[in-house]
Amino acid sequence: MSGMKTAISGVAAGAAVMYFADPDRGRRRRALLRDQSVRVWNDLLGLLDKAERDAVNRARGVGCAIQAIFRTSGADDQVLVARVRSRLGRLVSHPHAIDVLANEGKILVKGNVLQDEFPHLIRGISAVPGVKHVEKQLQVHESAENISSLQGGRRRESRSELSQQNWTPALRIAAGVLGGTLISYASRKNGFVAVAGGIAGAGLLGRAVCNRQFRDLVGVGHGARAVEFDKTIHIQAPVEEVFRYFSDYEKLPRFMTHLKEVRDLGNGRYHWVAEGPGGISMSWDAEVTQSIPNKLLAWRSASGSRVDTEGVVRFDQTSNGGTRLSIRMWYKPPAGVLGHYVAALFGADPKSEIDDDMVRLKSLVELGKTRAHGVRVDRESLQGT
Secondary structure: OHHHHHHHHHHHHHHHHHHHOOOOOHHHHHHHHHHHHHHHHHHHHHHHHHHHHHHHHHHHHHHHHHHHHHOOOOOOHHHHHHHHHHHHOOOOOOHHHEEEEEEOOEEEEEEEEEHHHHHHHHHHHHOOOOOOEEEEEEEEEOOOOOOHHHOOOOOOOOOOHHHOOOOOHHHHHHHHHHHHHHHHHHHHOOOHHHHHHHHHHHHHHHHHHHOOOHHHHOOOOOOOOOEEEEEEEEEOOOHHHHHHHHHOHHHHHHHOOOEEEEEEEEOOEEEEEEEOHHHOEEEEEEEEEEEEOOOEEEEEEOOOOOOEEEEEEEEEEOOOOOEEEEEEEEEEOOOHHHHHHHHHHOOOOHHHHHHHHHHHHHHHHHHOEEEEOOEEEEHHHHHOO
């Protein structure tokens, strides 16, 4: 096992040296890695500062809760009403339909409530610190039909911090430290326990760094909105001209270096082939869902595609006759959010690639020329094909 680890480490180190020492792109890759490392370090410092304040506030809250347990005098009526009302939003779907009054620890609730929410409401109010008794003057309804105060609304369930999408700074730091410890243990030990610990440590560390759910980290589940980004660029050219370049999909690979091929399949469907991390080609089918000339383009990947993506491009005319081009895109990387972050570290993620391609589009439209795939591309060559 130790020999295998040594061999894998050697191969990885050799691949990294070749990647960053490449005579053509090595300098740019090293600069990108340096910039990304500085950004990650600054983000870490900011997270540590937030985690410290978070931990202090939590400790203060625990202290106040302990004091409340041993406090003999009851809470002020106004305070008690505020406590109950703050809890209502997580107990029922229509908190505005319930009035709350307090008198020396006794809570009076009146108004309208759905039948399936009634038991949960009473249990929740009874558990509020300082509440001695709950008096009920509620009208319980089987459905919201013909009850104006019960229309719409949605109950927000109380969830543990571990099950939430965004973890608190203190929890992220704790999970990151635990994950790093497990990985360190796995690297020094052999056997099933070490492997399981390493996998668990990598999962915890990835969850702490990316602050995304585990299923998003590994790309499990449906939907294209695991990763989202926006890009806006100003091009000094009429909207009609910019739209014409962008909507001619089959010519996009001529000046967008991350694209290899776009093929028209008919009926608003296109087959896309792009260069992924490490030069690996990735292909998928997408359909244009909306096309408003000189205004908007929208797309989404077809069902069953290897890459789940959707997005929208807006074209707005500026006051000086130019164009503000805005891209909003969502996608689910095949390797999950964790793979996206690794690719972003080396400048190989779609956000970085689209940033570069939009600069090329700006140069092509404004100056009539740009460089892509190592060759010069000009306006005349695109118009002639």
